[in-house]
Amino acid sequence: MLTRLFSETSLLPEVQKYSSWPDDCDEDVSDKDERSEKSLQEVHTEGSLSESKDDGDIGGEDDEEEEEEEEGTEEAEGERPKKRGPKKRKMTKARMERSKVRRQKANARERNRMHDLNSALDNLRKVVPCYSKTQKLSKIETLRLAKNYIWALSEILRSGKRPDLVAYVQTLCKGLSQPTTNLVAGCLQLNSRNFLTEQGQEAGRYHGPNSSFAMHPYNYQCSRLSGSQCQSSTMANNHALRSHGYCAPYESLYGNTSPDYNSSEYDAPLSPPLCINGNFSLKQDSSPDHDKNYHYSMHYSGLPSSRPSGHSLLFGASGMRSGVHSENLLPYDMHVHHDRAPMYEELNAFFHN
């Protein structure tokens, strides 16, 4: 009742005001704080007016309330047996007003809190491997990817070995939804045809959920990590792929070890990631969460798959929620994190020692 009253009356403009905020989480947190503080202040001043008024004549108010309460209890006593515990005070006009103000303040705080949370989440989006201002990962996917990323990096540090690209991508994509998997794989410039080719070569290695993914180390390479167009990076024998330039943070991990594709021959614009058909047999985390929410996995076409082709790891428009086109446009404006370059250099040094 009260809820309805609030939502339908005075809070509505407030709600609409906040609802109309642009959903630009790349905005500075400070801006948001200012905004939130402002909103809080607005609510506060609005509230304090009525509150101070209320507080001012609180004595008289209470008297009035008590009178009303007594009237109410008398009425109630006639009908119902006495109840223990604190009396439920009757909502007077002033009390409702105070309650309303309290609720408004609480709402403003809650909004503020959620904005802070979103800001933090946005910061997290910026440091996981796949970041775009235009197409943000959902909250849950951001958290999952972050978890996987931490895990992957930990594994690298723990093992002290140069990681396998496929395993790395697998780890990152564990438990992610199909679109996000596509996105991440695309961001990491994992070209599907690599898998297909590799699969043809080592098909026997991909059977079963516990298959090893120790593929040949790919010679990924990117000459312009900071640019929107990256150089080709493919397996040496896969010339067809060289026209598709991909780069990703991971590549810098591997260093510039491939043949020189920096020539104009490979200076093609980024193509949309290709289709990975085939069963990846990704050994999913067996956590209930994964089982319950996501049954996604990468698929190789060469292996029996219970899923329709639409569920295969497609980088086409069908696999994306939005923004992927068949043109040679980068569907996802990739950002290589300059501020992370030192980290990759360190890792590079680590792996080349």
Next chain:
DNA sequence: TAGGCCATCTGGTCCT
């Protein structure tokens, strides 16, 4: 149109 994602409101609970 269904489903996913999100922002917001709201009441409950816990803590200071």
Next chain:
DNA sequence: AGGACCAGATGGCCTA
């Protein structure tokens, strides 16, 4: 008492 945190409810927007 008031604030932080949480989870459920709700409605809007977008996409397949």
